[in-house]
Amino acid sequence: MKVYLDNAATTMVRKEVVDAMIPAFTTYYGNPSSLHEFAREAEQLLDSARKDVANVIGAKPDEIVFTGGGSESDNMALRGAVAANKKKGKHVITSAVEHHAVLYTLQAMEREGLIDLTILPVDEYAIVSAESVTSALRDDTVLVSIMFANNEVGTINPIAEIGKVCRDKGVLFHTDAVQATGHVPIDVVKMNIDLMAISAHKFHGPKGVGVLYIRKGVRIPSLIIGGGQEKKRRAGTENVPGIVGLATALKLTNEHMAENAVKVGALRDKLLKGIADRIPDVKLNGHPINRLPNNVNYSIRYIEGESILLMLDINGIAASSGSACTSGSLDPSHVLLAMGLPHEIAHGSLRLTLSEFTTEEEINYVLDLLPQIIQRLRDMSPLYPKQHNA
Amino acid sequence: MKVYLDNAATTMVRKEVVDAMIPAFTTYYGNPSSLHEFAREAEQLLDSARKDVANVIGAKPDEIVFTGGGSESDNMALRGAVAANKKKGKHVITSAVEHHAVLYTLQAMEREGLIDLTILPVDEYAIVSAESVTSALRDDTVLVSIMFANNEVGTINPIAEIGKVCRDKGVLFHTDAVQATGHVPIDVVKMNIDLMAISAHKFHGPKGVGVLYIRKGVRIPSLIIGGGQEKKRRAGTENVPGIVGLATALKLTNEHMAENAVKVGALRDKLLKGIADRIPDVKLNGHPINRLPNNVNYSIRYIEGESILLMLDINGIAASSGSACTSGSLDPSHVLLAMGLPHEIAHGSLRLTLSEFTTEEEINYVLDLLPQIIQRLRDMSPLYPKQHNA
Amino acid sequence: MYTERVMDHFKNPRNVGEIEDASGVGTVGNAKCGDIMQIFLDIDENEIIRDVKFKTFGCGAAVATSSMATEMIKGKSVEDALKITNAAVVEALEGLPPAKIHCSVLAEEAVKAAIEDYMKKRDEAK
């Protein structure tokens, strides 16, 4: 049996999305900037994708800039917002649990002397409170970047509150919504969001294509300079098939968001509870309620994450420990450490992320196997207390 | 009849490429950074694509960085090379006929105070000579960026000579090979190239994916920061299907390069000669011999480019005037102006770019129609001399 | 990018040509900018525009705005023709892309230049 529970890392592209992309590869393949029928057809595909994306997040089509993925969107937002506000100041606020596309970029900018950086701590659930943002704001603060939902532990931040705090102070607010988009309702207007990053491959769309929402009136320089595409905000021939795929996937995910939250949420809860019931000495990471409906993240004491993943993989189960980008690295998850977990416990985390294609059968299979796997590894571990061992 | 002669703007994705991509969308969809079978499958696809691309350009797989397209590759090369050589100097040399992804980026960097920029003039054929590079080199020159082949007029530069001049002086050499790759032989080692930009959609691959070749030993900072992908050189979940598509397309184009150059070259020559024979007062733009095998570019006196395109489009023929990215803009092509054409002649250029899928029937159709179209527009033109008019 | 109306006037431009011994000729724009419009008027003794022709070097919008402008003033009095605005031309064409609005301005200017030329000739003849 093959069970894919690594949907926070990336998702399968759904059939409807592939079907929607194919004509853009082979028939409507013109360059939208050209001046002929092939180009107009491609431009129409772009226009309608832009409208669809705007609709889902409560934006206007003009506010949607298509990019080469979530990381590019984050980089563009951060570098752009800081460059555009040089005269006002150079203080930036972010949180300790951001994705590396935000955290490493801001830290690089700090080293380059471009910004003064405040990294807010989080509580034990990885939540960034609006109060902590408020008290960190300074007169020279130009940008606040707080993620919508955390990729490792699934915790959802009080984005509307943080947005309000920033808007009231006249400070730009960027949110990395790569994990949230398509999974929880987003309204950029009501939430006072100025800049927002989206990535298609997190909701059954293709890899290598994303969105940066830029609120009307916010002007930031381009990260990629050249042709006049995307109203001069992002150069490069538009990835028409990818953009069509992104919009198709987002529309579909959004249409079924509520029902999927229930369906996926129920399976997720079964998995959450099943693990807690069957395996001693585990600790749920992330907020129990303000949490993405598809995320399970446990620290499993006495053993190390990679070993768990390998054992699961041998049995056909795809999972993660820490974020995908840093697996292979030796550091434990910066997110779990920021939440206050001791190193040895942070090393033993297991993330299982579901999708609407996950079945109950798959969850049962995991719940059957996981306890044995954990026990086997614990029996091998010098940290596992003797009394259990007997 | 539909005739697509805008292949320098973008190309149809060939069937073999779509077929190669589909499994990466729907079956091998794992995130290559994860630790399970889905991830390993995706990683194998990446590895083999990297080898294929390296083979075609004479590079080592480690030297291939996959990006979100040609513009990103150019931006990364330019910003990266300058940032990495801050201590050595800040003088950069480029040419007046570069694509905007190079020219505008360097001009922005100049405005930002990051570089001193020398923009070399070109000859009447748009050629940048190695001698002109040599005489522009200074002790504080850190980078030379000269395009391999021009996107508008198809002229091929003496890249190996320029590469040698730079290497001898210990100056980094970047070449924008977006138009050349797959169409003319490239050997990064023999040509002494340090950095080179490639874009898949110019050789029947997908849009939104490209390559930056970075010679071993050349270290440049990332343009997009975040996860550790591409050996920490380009963050963001790898666009596995796009990369597979790029490699498949490049391999196929490369395998048939010689035969296509003959086949496409013959049709191109028929078109070149046919236009010269049938239409008076036209001027070939670009070098007659050192020229991409698929490029036709004529200035057609007394009339304006967009009108020609519209008339062609009405008759099912897709063509370009100036580069696609600036159509819609009011400026005439900076390339034609740099070649010394007067404004009113630069305004009347027509670019027809063929592909291996172009047929003789299509060329005949264009040759039949074009003279009438030109005559109609000339009859409407106040610039058209009376004696012709009679 | 162009409306059907624009494309119709581009494909079938009305009043293309020249008028020999025209009552007034107006030429505006220059080749450097990529647009030249020339308007020829034949005006009768009651100051009614009996005939109008144009020649244009330029993009699709330049051709369409010239064509539309000539239609709008044909048969009108000189006085009425002087009231033509670029906005009216754009409206008659059911819109133009923002980058092409300058073509409609050129068309307005061409009409006015031709009428001025006529007036100058008329006043000189007096």
Place this chain on the structure above:
Amino acid sequence: MYTERVMDHFKNPRNVGEIEDASGVGTVGNAKCGDIMQIFLDIDENEIIRDVKFKTFGCGAAVATSSMATEMIKGKSVEDALKITNAAVVEALEGLPPAKIHCSVLAEEAVKAAIEDYMKKRDEAK
């Protein structure tokens, strides 16, 4: 990312467990870094390693290198066992990813720590 050899030792680790009243025990690494290896030796009067067991907290490579190291020293003399190198462990496993080489170092160190412990006890007993 792991060779078949590594995966084989990870899936079926040899010599897992503890030895009560071991002749020598070595523990290296720490939980903070994500790896702890513990090696237990049973050494006979001829200084031959009669039995060896290990316990490991760590990644796949940590488990595989511990397992391989115990296999390599089992039945060997203490003198020979001291000559074990991390490179030999890596070679026996047909390679390790660069980021995991430190695990083989840990395995070497664990063996040596266990032998040192044995020697210390032996010398104290004299």
